[in-house]
Amino acid sequence: QSALTQPASVSGSPGQSITISCTGTSSDVGAYNYVSWYQQHPGKAPKLMIYDVTNRPSGVSNRFSGSKSGNTASLTISGLQAEDEADYYCSSYSSSSTEVFGTGTKVTVL
Amino acid sequence: QMQLVESGGGVVQLGRSLSLSCAASGFTFSNYPIHWVRQAPGKGLEWVALISYDGNNKYYADSVKGRFTISRDNSKNTLYLQMNSLRTEDTAVYYCAQNSWLPFFYFYSMDVWGQGTTVTVSS
Numbered sequence: 001q002s003a004l005t006q007p008a009s010v011s012g013s014p015g016q017s018i019t020i021s022c023t024g025t026s027s028d029v030g031a032y033n034y035v036s037w038y039q040q041h042p043g044k045a046p047k048l049m050i051y052d053v054t055n056r057p058s059g060v061s062n063r064f065s066g067s068k069s070g071n072t073a074s075l076t077i078s079g080l081q082a083e084d085e086a087d088y089y090c091s092s093y094s095s096s097s098t099e100v101f102g103t104g105t106k107v108t109v110l
Numbered sequence: 111q112m113q114l115v116e117s118g119g120g121v122v123q124l125g126r127s128l129s130l131s132c133a134a135s136g137f138t139f140s141n142y143p144i145h146w147v148r149q150a151p152g153k154g155l156e157w158v159a160l161i162s163y164d165g166n167n168k169y170y171a172d173s174v175k176g177r178f179t180i181s182r183d184n185s186k187n188t189l190y191l192q193m194n195s196l197r198t199e200d201t202a203v204y205y206c207a208q209n210s211w212l213p214f215f216y217f218y219s220m221d222v223w224g225q226g227t228t229v230t231v232s233s
Contacts, residue, residue: 001172003154036219038155045205045226046147046155051219089155093217097169099145104154 004029004090004102011108017078020105022090023071028100030071034093037066037075041086049088050075077107085109112137112222114144114206119227122196132189132206132224140164140184141213145220146191148202148229158204159191163214174200196231203228 005023012018022029022037029035035053038046048057050066053073063078073092077084090102118130132144146158159180160169168180179192189206204227207220 003156034217034219038220040155045223046207046220047223048219048221051221057221087154091155091157091219097217098171099157099160099217101147101155101157 001098006102006105009106011110012080013110016080020075020088022073022102028092028094029073032093035073036091038089039086082109112210114224116224116227119229121230124233127194130191130204134187139187142208143216144189144208147205147207150202198231201231
């Protein structure tokens with residue numbers, strides 16, 4: 001049950017696009033289309049941003065998009081805004097009948 | 111509106127036990143599997159456990175297997191986490207979380223989260 005690997009930090013200027021990667025294995029990210037992405041502001045509970053690799057829940061801005069290639073999933077934030085500054089976590093179902101989260105990425109808006 | 115409210119956190123000595131609760135409201139609790147997820151201070155999210163909608167199936171992270179027990183009382187709309195043999199590395203904010211649109215499906219994205227309850231294990 002090793003955590004999925006994410007970059008520790010990603011930054012961008014307002015209006016730019018950034019992409020966060022999430023690398024797993026053929027037993028989790030690569031095996032299932034059950035990758036989710038969560039946004040967490042300091043002191044708050046996580047918020048679901050993407051589910052099933054590419055889908056946005058109702059109410060989530062279309063500036064957020066997800067994709068997957070092989071064992072790596074990605075979250076792209078386009079038109080970066082100050083309110084997007086937060087921690088982001090990916091997660092995936094694993095063949096060991098567990099859920100595994102990513103190591104987390106701190107997004108900074110310059 | 112679906113709501114989850116955790117309680118039971120506190121300071122506990124190394125090796126002792128503590129029980130957490132998660133009260134659910136605003137939906138048919140007995141239709142939905144539900145998770146515990148924790149976050150150590152300054153660290154990332156860690157999945158802890160999942161229980162099926164009927165309580166018959168339970169799944170645990172290796173880090174808590176054999177020490178923690180997840181359970182639920184559907185008549186009380188409440189989820190529990192019994193934590194035994196606590197270690198300093200169990201210090202964290204504990205969240206209950208679930209999916210709101212896919213009943214009965216075990217592992218799925220979590221769009222409803224509680225506010226969390228803090229557990230501190232002191233040595």
